[in-house]
Structure formats: C-alpha cells, structure tokens
Amino acid sequence: ALVVVAAAATTRDLDGAKVIRVVPKTETQLRHLQQLLRRGTYDFWKEPHAVGSPVDIMATVEQLPKLSTFLARSGLKGELRLTDVGRLVKEQASERSIGRAMDWTSYHDYDEINEWLLQLATDYPELVTVEQVGTSYEGRIMYLLTLGKGGADKPGIFVDGGIHAREWISPSTVTYMLNQLLTNAATYDDLLSNVNFYFMPVINPDGYAYTFTDDRLWRKTRSDTGSSLGCKGADPNRNWGFHWNEVGASDSPCSEIYAGPEPFSEIEMQAVRDQITRFSSTLYAYLTFHSYSQLWMYPWGYTSALPDDWQDLDNLAQDAVAALTAVYGTTYEIGSSTNTIYAAAGGSDDWAKGVSGVKYSYTIELRDTGNYGFLLPADQILPTGEETFEGFLVVANFIRDTYSK
Ligand SMILES: [Zn+2]
Numbered sequence: 001a002l003v004v005v006a007a008a009a010t011t012r013d014l015d016g017a018k019v020i021r022v023v024p025k026t027e028t029q030l031r032h033l034q035q036l037l038r039r040g041t042y043d044f045w046k047e048p049h050a051v052g053s054p055v056d057i058m059a060t061v062e063q064l065p066k067l068s069t070f071l072a073r074s075g076l077k078g079e080l081r082l083t084d085v086g087r088l089v090k091e092q093a094s095e096r097s098i099g100r101a102m103d104w105t106s107y108h109d110y111d112e113i114n115e116w117l118l119q120l121a122t123d124y125p126e127l128v129t130v131e132q133v134g135t136s137y138e139g140r141i142m143y144l145l146t147l148g149k150g151g152a153d154k155p156g157i158f159v160d161g162g163i164h165a166r167e168w169i170s171p172s173t174v175t176y177m178l179n180q181l182l183t184n185a186a187t188y189d190d191l192l193s194n195v196n197f198y199f200m201p202v203i204n205p206d207g208y209a210y211t212f213t214d215d216r217l218w219r220k221t222r223s224d225t226g227s228s229l230g231c232k233g234a235d236p237n238r239n240w241g242f243h244w245n246e247v248g249a250s251d252s253p254c255s256e257i258y259a260g261p262e263p264f265s266e267i268e269m270q271a272v273r274d275q276i277t278r279f280s281s282t283l284y285a286y287l288t289f290h291s292y293s294q295l296w297m298y299p300w301g302y303t304s305a306l307p308d309d310w311q312d313l314d315n316l317a318q319d320a321v322a323a324l325t326a327v328y329g330t331t332y333e334i335g336s337s338t339n340t341i342y343a344a345a346g347g348s349d350d351w352a353k354g355v356s357g358v359k360y361s362y363t364i365e366l367r368d369t370g371n372y373g374f375l376l377p378a379d380q381i382l383p384t385g386e387e388t389f390e391g392f393l394v395v396a397n398f399i400r401d402t403y404s405k
Contacts, residue, residue, distance in 0.1 A: 240348050
C-alpha cells in the first residue's frame with residue numbers, strides 16, 4: 001500500500017504526455033467518454049458534452065497504450081493536438097515571471113499579483129481599497145480589491161479569476177482589465193463614479209501557486225481529502241452550494257471534478273461566497289473567468305432548463321461578444337453552461353444567480369480553442385486582455401445605464 005501512496009502523491013511525469021482530441025459520433029461513444037471522465041484516470045482538458053462536440057484528453061506516456069485501446073474499442077479516432085506537453089511546459093518556463101514587476105507579457109505568480117494589488121491601493125487611494133477577506137488552506141492571504149468612487153449604493157460587478165489553477169490566462173486577463181480601468185481612470189471616470197467593481201483575480205491561491213512550483217497542469221485546490229491514494233484537492237467549481245454534486249461532478253477525491261465532501265468544503269470558496277453575499281443587495285453582474293474554449297456562458301450548469309430571464313442574459317452576452325470579436329476577430333459561442341459545454345452542478349455562476357440573486361451571472365472561457373489549451377503562450381496575454389476588456393466594458397456600461405441612479 002505504501003508504494004501506491006508514494007506513486008499517487010508524486011508529481012506526474014508530463015514528458016512526452018500527449019493531448020488527444022476525439023469527437024464522439026454516437027450516444028454510446030459519448031457515454032463511454034463520460035464514464036471514462038468519472039473514473040478519474042485521465043486528465044480531461046475538455047470534457048465530453050454532446051455528440052459532435054470535441055473532447056480533449058491528456059495521457060502520459062505510461063497511460064497512452066491503455067487510452068489507445070479504449071478509443072479503438074469504442075470506435076473513436078484520436079487526433080493528436082499536443083505531441084509533448086512536458087516539452088511545451090519547459091519551453092514556456094521563460095514566460096513565467098518570478099520576482100518581476102507586474103506586466104502582461106509574462107505570467108505572474110500568486111505573490112507578485114498580491115503585491116501588485118496592495119501597490120494599487122497605495123497608488124490610487126481615491127479609487128481603490130484592498131482588504132484581506134480570507135486565508136487559503138495552505139495559509140495564503142486572499143485579497144478583495146474594490147474599485148469605484150460613487151459610494152456603496154452604486155450597482156456592483158463582481159469579477160473573479162483563477163478558480164481553476166492551470167487556467168493562467170484567467171488571472172492575467174482579470175488583472176489586465178483592472179489595470180486598464182485604473183491607468184485610464186480619466187477615460188472611465190463616469191463608469192468609476194457609477195459602478196463599484198469587486199475584483200478577486202486568483203481565488204484558488206494554493207492550486208495556482210502549485211502550478212508554478214510543481215505541476216503546471218494542476219486544476220483543483222490543495223486540501224487534504226483523506227484519500228488513501230494521497231489524492232489532493234476538490235474542484236472548486238463543483239464545490240458551490242446550489243444543486244451541489246447533482247450532475248457532472250464526482251465523489252472520488254482522485255477525480256479532477258471531485259465535488260468535495262460537502263458544499264463549500266473548500267475554505268477559499270467560502271471566502272468568495274461571503275464577499276458575494278456581502279454585496280449581494282447591489283450586485284447586478286458576476287463574471288468568472290476560465291479557459292479554454294472561447295465561450296460566454298450563463299446559468300444553468302446543473303440543468304438544461306433555462307432561467308426565466310435567460311433572454312436578458314443572452315442579449316447582453318451577444319452585445320459583449322460582438323464587441324470582443326470586433327477587436328481581433330476572435331469568435332465566441334454563447335449559451336447556457338449545460339447547453340454549451342456540459343451539465344455540471346456546483347459552479348460559482350449557478351450559485352451567484354440561484355442563491356445570491358445576481359441577475360447577470362456569466363462564466364467566460366477565454367482563449368484558445370485547443371491549439372495550446374491551458375498552455376496559452378504569453379504573447380497572447382495582451383490580445384486576450386484587449387479583446388476581453390471590450391466585452392467587459394459592454395457589461396459594465398450596461399449595468400451603469402440600467403441600474404445607476
Ligand atoms: Zn475552468
């Protein structure tokens with residue numbers, strides 16, 4: 001048993017690991033892939049959703065023969081998307097900043113982002129407040145940055161990123177947008193006078209830090225699960241207490257979509273939940289940033305049914321995506337989470353709308369569509385930030401025009 005513990009707890013070997021894309025052509029093939037996902041053996045980069053919709057699966061060198069056999073038996077043809085994940089991770093090591101000042105030409109670690117947030121409070125005392133609102137499982141401080149000068153009664157927009165550790169473009173994009181609002185504060189004076197913005201750029205601090213130190217492709221939190229195999233962490237976006245663990249989540253601590261032992265078992269999600277609750281009487285929009293797939297999604301994730309006001313959410317999403325696409329031609333798909341990707345309960349967007357009553361609740365899957373997946377090169381941080389910010393401004397201006405008195 002000791003040998004098993006050691007093997008499972010050791011950082012996985014990504015050298016030669018491949019990402020393979022398959023497209024289920026029948027309901028049976030789809031079901032096979034969904035069973036494979038739930039078993040938790042493989043790291044699904046893009047989960048099975050529907051017949052005709054692509055699925056990306058990573059396999060280590062050791063896993064590859066078994067996966068090939070599985071695919072062959074299911075009559076699925078695999079297309080090689082990434083030939084050597086480990087090599088790509090090593091090549092991209094120079095794209096990480098460790099110890100550099102904040103910029104958007106490299107990926108910054110958790111401490112650098114926190115230092116930058118604190119510096120903003122010093123640099124923009126009239127506009128910004130930063131407060132500690134939580135501590136992660138491993139003891140990292142979690143900050144909330146509040147931006148605005150119209151007073152507490154103004155309508156609010158809550159923005160978070162980095163809930164999934166390996167989705168590095170998310171914190172980069174969230175911090176880019178925050179930086180744009182601040183460095184162009186004169187341009188956005190009317191917005192900043194009429195809307196309050198609440199930013200938490202990295203809400204899974206331990207997982208994010210772990211992707212810089214140990215495993216670039218870690219997704220979950222880093223909490224102890226009590227797993228006899230040594231598997232750590234829950235999927236923080238299956239951990240929210242609204243129709244928790246009903247669909248698209250797993251009870252197995254080794255699964256990438258482990259829902260946790262109970263709703264809000266993860267202390268980091270408690271912290272974010274408490275901040276959304278704190279401002280809920282004035283919050284009209286919640287935006288949570290992920291990657292990848294280029295999707296602008298709204299609830300529900302737990303059911304294929306739509307909220308009563310889905311047309312409002314769809315209309316605003318259409319306008320936001322039109323502005324985003326106008327910048328570089330990047331195309332996005334729009335729809336409810338269940339109908340766009342897959343049914344998955346316990347997501348933060350469902351909770352924000354279903355429990356906290358935030359009307360415009362969106363999950364945004366940023367670039368790309370699978371050429372690099374989670375390993376998006378750093379030279380795409382700026383263009384991703386620029387285009388996403390235009391979509392974000394559409395939402396912010398709409399909230400101001402509709403709700404600020
Ligand atoms: Zn994600």
